[in-house]
Amino acid sequence: xxxxxxxxxxxxxxxxxDRDAQDITRVEELSYDLKTSDVMSRDVQCLAPMDTxxxxxxxxxxxxxxxxxxMQNDTLVGVISxxxxxxxxADGDQNAPIQKYMTEKVITVKSYEPVVKAxxxxxRTKIGRxxxxxxxxxxxxxxxxxxxxxxxxxxxxxxxxEEEIRRYRASHLFEDIISDRTSxxxxxxxxxxxxxxxxxxxxxxxRALLRLGASPQLARQCGIAVYEAEMNLIIHSNNGGVLRVQxxxxxILMQTSDDGPGIPDVKQAxxxxxxxxxxxxxxxxxxxxxxxxxxxxxxNKMDIESAPGxxxxxxxxxxxRSDEKxxxxxxxxxxxxx
Amino acid sequence: MTLQELITKxxxxxxxxxxxxxxxxxxxxxASDLLSCVIAGAQPGNVWVTLQAHMNVVAVAxxxxxxxxxxxxNAQPEISVIEKANEQNVILLGTSVPSYQIVGKxxxxxxx
Numbered sequence: 001x002x003x004x005x006x007x008x009x010x011x012x013x014x015x016x017x018d019r020d021a022q023d024i025t026r027v028e029e030l031s032y033d034l035k036t037s038d039v040m041s042r043d044v045q046c047l048a049p050m051d052t053x054x055x056x057x058x059x060x061x062x063x064x065x066x067x068x069x070x071m072q073n074d075t076l077v078g079v080i081s082x083x084x085x086x087x088x089x090a091d092g093d094q095n096a097p098i099q100k101y102m103t104e105k106v107i108t109v110k111s112y113e114p115v116v117k118a119x120x121x122x123x124r125t126k127i128g129r130x131x132x133x134x135x136x137x138x139x140x141x142x143x144x145x146x147x148x149x150x151x152x153x154x155x156x157x158x159x160x161x162e163e164e165i166r167r168y169r170a171s172h173l174f175e176d177i178i179s180d181r182t183s184x185x186x187x188x189x190x191x192x193x194x195x196x197x198x199x200x201x202x203x204x205x206x207r208a209l210l211r212l213g214a215s216p217q218l219a220r221q222c223g224i225a226v227y228e229a230e231m232n233l234i235i236h237s238n239n240g241g242v243l244r245v246q247x248x249x250x251x252i253l254m255q256t257s258d259d260g261p262g263i264p265d266v267k268q269a270x271x272x273x274x275x276x277x278x279x280x281x282x283x284x285x286x287x288x289x290x291x292x293x294x295x296x297x298x299x300n301k302m303d304i305e306s307a308p309g310x311x312x313x314x315x316x317x318x319x320x321r322s323d324e325k326x327x328x329x330x331x332x333x334x335x336x337x338x
Numbered sequence: 339m340t341l342q343e344l345i346t347k348x349x350x351x352x353x354x355x356x357x358x359x360x361x362x363x364x365x366x367x368x369a370s371d372l373l374s375c376v377i378a379g380a381q382p383g384n385v386w387v388t389l390q391a392h393m394n395v396v397a398v399a400x401x402x403x404x405x406x407x408x409x410x411x412n413a414q415p416e417i418s419v420i421e422k423a424n425e426q427n428v429i430l431l432g433t434s435v436p437s438y439q440i441v442g443k444x445x446x447x448x449x450x
Contacts, residue, residue: 199397
């Protein structure tokens, strides 16, 4: 059993606080999402009350299982387990009918209940396998801890495969679509003084580029340029602005535009350390006067068009090296960035 | 030196969701409260020491792929900042000690 499942057993039975909720893992989430019918074994071998204990022995040995439901005319009347069998063997009572040794008070779970319900029963009782019944109390399967572990692993693998497929599809975008010039355009609206959401557009862009198959270094380079540009809109623009990223197979064009206040002296603005940021922005660690300088370090080309009262347009362009193209990112950790 | 050892030796508070800190080995460090300087100067895998604790710290940490952020002098991030950090896999650690001393201790521990 995995640590996470073990942890889950220990955690059941009390209310989950906000603090716990922060730590909830995907495994725990799955134990609520998955239904018992998703993970149970459907191919169930049943026995009848008048079968002998010898038949139990044969079945458990043949199918490598530790117990079986006992059915009479489609009705679940009991369960018989390895322990019951051992009691019968100890008594030398192999030919006794199952009904003499079976457990009649059967605990069941419903097929539509979440897996966590079965886990709770496993944790509370000493039972290792549970019959699963439908809304009419009809037996539809059996569930064990092993079934749950397997079901969770399958679900996690599915999550993982889905992300892989998303990446694969995105990374082949430029190869699969043939045109004279293919580009993908991403647009983000940036609100003025919205420090709380600052950096969100650039983090989305970074993730999009990684999915498209950009190298981590290229994604980081674009991320930095776009972050500084995004923060400039938040700190300086009157009414916010628009951030536009155009991804092409061999280059990435990034552009911000706003409608004011405009930069009176672009040359001065480009000097390291020059800043007109407000006290608020400075108190948050902005206004080092390094934003445009940082952008220049990350891009191959940068242009500013601006005049007071007319707003600012910032153009940035990154060329992919000739040996570099969009492809699935390597698994190994990469060296230092820009 | 793993992040787990750093947390124990510097007596740091883990602010974001617990992770397997034994598997993370910080490479070098960077100290500044000016975000643009961090963007320019911090390297992937660095520990970043700062007393800023607002949302943009998470953005910059994610952007630069730093291994952890140490918030000094009891800088308290808001819940929304912690949530964002968890979402972006950014590790936030806290201490009451000022940046200067933390950097000194990191240096002594071999984070250079």
